[in-house]
Amino acid sequence: MKMKFMAEPCSRMVELAGKYVGPHAMTLVLEDPTDDFSLFAYAWLASPTGVQAIRATSYGTKILGVRKDLLRALPVPVAPNSIVRRVAKLVRRCTSGREEYATEIREAQILLEQTxxxxxxxxxxxxxxxxxxxxxxxxxxxxxxxxxxxxxxxxxxxxxxxxxxxxxxxxxxxxxxxxxxxxxxxxxxxxxxxxxxxxxxxxxxxxxxxxxxxxxxxxxxxxxxxxxxxxxxxxxxxxxxxxxxxxxxxxxxxxxxxxxxxxxxxxxxxxxxxxxxxxxxxxxxxxxxxxxxxxxxxxxxxxxxxxxxPSLVTLDKIRQHVLKAEEARIAADEAEAAAIRIIEEEVLPQWLA
Structure with missing residues (x-):
């Protein structure tokens, strides 16, 4: 699993896979992208508190950069395995939903582009x-x-x-x-x-x-x-x-x-x-x-x-692809928001107590 860091983590695997990531983005490559704890770590870094932690590793004046040594040293909250699995499941649902979104949008565009x-x-x-x-x-x-x-x-x-x-x-x-x-x-x-x-x-x-x-x-x-x-x-x-x-x-x-x-x-x-x-x-x-x-x-x-x-048949196909893409992305956003909410409401209060 690769995570693109700019101001915050970004879960957009379909669009970034196999592409060049510019010098102003940092890519974190996790040892096991399917591991529950890796997905839990993503949700932590994507949370408001995690974003503030990432920004705390920055240096510079007008244009800030992220210090790699400080980023590597960022702690990851400790949570019970049951919570880690819940968060990981939601992140997987988010990733698959965004992949479906990108695929369905592309299918709709192809129906037009092939004319x-x-x-x-x-x-x-x-x-x-x-x-x-x-x-x-x-x-x-x-x-x-x-x-x-x-x-x-x-x-x-x-x-x-x-x-x-x-x-x-x-x-x-x-x-x-x-x-x-x-x-x-x-x-x-x-x-x-x-x-x-x-x-x-x-x-x-x-x-x-x-x-x-x-x-x-x-x-x-x-x-x-x-x-x-x-x-x-x-x-x-x-x-x-x-x-x-x-x-x-x-x-x-x-x-x-x-x-x-x-x-x-x-x-x-x-x-x-x-x-x-x-x-x-x-x-x-x-x-x-x-x-x-x-x-x-x-x-x-x-x-x-x-x-x-387009013909009524093509128009209906395009509509169905876009509606499926819309539904998949909204569900993905809700899953990611739920994962972050668990981090903020259930994990951090206990970890920082």
């Missing part, structure tokens, strides 16, 4: 070479570079699909929240608040702020919303254009104004998520960017993006 028009669009936007695009249509934006960088996929798909994104949205279904002061506080006061980075973490961990005096519709989001990173850099790997389901965590917390709220009609929510999370969908979202240092999305351009119109 001829999506294959052509993928080839156009993934080609890495100098190019120019001849455009004789209207000029709603002077950010021509963003359009050309995507290989003209907006025009390509617009010629093959009749539908646009706005056709599957509810009334006033795309909006950002307002800017407001974020005054930190401690529970039980205030609300949980997620930044743009927090929204796209496998286990969002935000901060506590005073409830701002703004309309709740602009602060909280419906459980069935899509959340889109709408401010940031255009480089690959950035969160600009990333898409997430609000049901994973966002609907329980206040959300930064940098996150775009997208409310699709119920029958199209899963299709919209699967499509916009593909490579082609990401390029389409980035084609709406305007600005210089920190681009943002133009909502009118976003609404006019081409949208797929």
């Amino acid at each position: 001829p028009e999506m294959r052509d669009a993928f080839e156009a936007c993934s080609t890495r070479s100098s190019r120019s695009i001849v455009w004789d249509g209207p000029l709603p934006s002077i950010r021509a570079w963003n359009f050309a960088a995507g290989g003209g996929v907006v025009r390509l798909l617009g010629q093959r699909w009749k539908a646009q994104l706005r056709d599957v949205l509810v009334a006033n279904g795309i909006f950002n929240g307002p800017r407001f002061a974020r005054v930190e506080c401690s529970p039980p006061y205030g609300i949980d608040f997620l930044s743009q980075r927090d929204v796209f973490m496998i286990r969002p961990v935000g901060r506590r702020i005073v409830l701002p005096a703004i309309p709740k519709r602009l602060l909280f989001v419906p459980r069935n919303a899509l959340l889109v990173g709408s401010h940031g850099q255009m480089n690959e790997g950035s969160i600009f254009g990333k898409v997430e389901l609000a049901s994973f965590a966002g609907w329980r917390s206040g959300i930064t104004q940098d996150i775009l709220r997208v409310l699709a009609q119920d029958c199209y929510r899963e299709l919209a998520y699967a499509f916009l999370s593909t490579t082609v969908g990401q390029w389409l979202l980035k084609s709406t960017a305007v600005g210089t240092s920190i681009p943002s999305m133009r909502l009118d351009l976003l609404e006019r993006l081409p949208f797929p119109d």
Whole structure:
């Protein structure tokens, strides 16, 4: 079992296995990944107290690093075998649920990516070479570079699909929240608040702020919303254009104004998520960017993006894959939260007594 350490432990084996972990993340390789105590140790390190213990091993001033010798020396709580087994079972359930989530999402995306028009669009936007695009249509934006960088996929798909994104949205279904002061506080006061980075973490961990005096519709989001990173850099790997389901965590917390709220009609929510999370969908979202240092999305351009119109059979398959993925990840999150709760409520009080 490998655990990626940045600000906290991350259980995301499917996405990290066989991949390069950057120099700003630390990988802990446990001797026996199937051992109950190893999984118990993960839950301990993922708990709020464990995260504080990890941060206590840091050094530096503005940009902190973790000292390996201090990290190795961190103690692991002692608990009865029955509790260790309970925690390990929950962590295994969390891991298998997140693996199922990733698999089901990928299956939904493949159903779209295997169509001829999506294959052509993928080839156009993934080609890495100098190019120019001849455009004789209207000029709603002077950010021509963003359009050309995507290989003209907006025009390509617009010629093959009749539908646009706005056709599957509810009334006033795309909006950002307002800017407001974020005054930190401690529970039980205030609300949980997620930044743009927090929204796209496998286990969002935000901060506590005073409830701002703004309309709740602009602060909280419906459980069935899509959340889109709408401010940031255009480089690959950035969160600009990333898409997430609000049901994973966002609907329980206040959300930064940098996150775009997208409310699709119920029958199209899963299709919209699967499509916009593909490579082609990401390029389409980035084609709406305007600005210089920190681009943002133009909502009118976003609404006019081409949208797929699959057969009813394919649409139902996509919906089922996304719904299964959603159910698996929510169950995984609940299992991990239960494991951490056991550490905080049953293990630490006895260990520190």
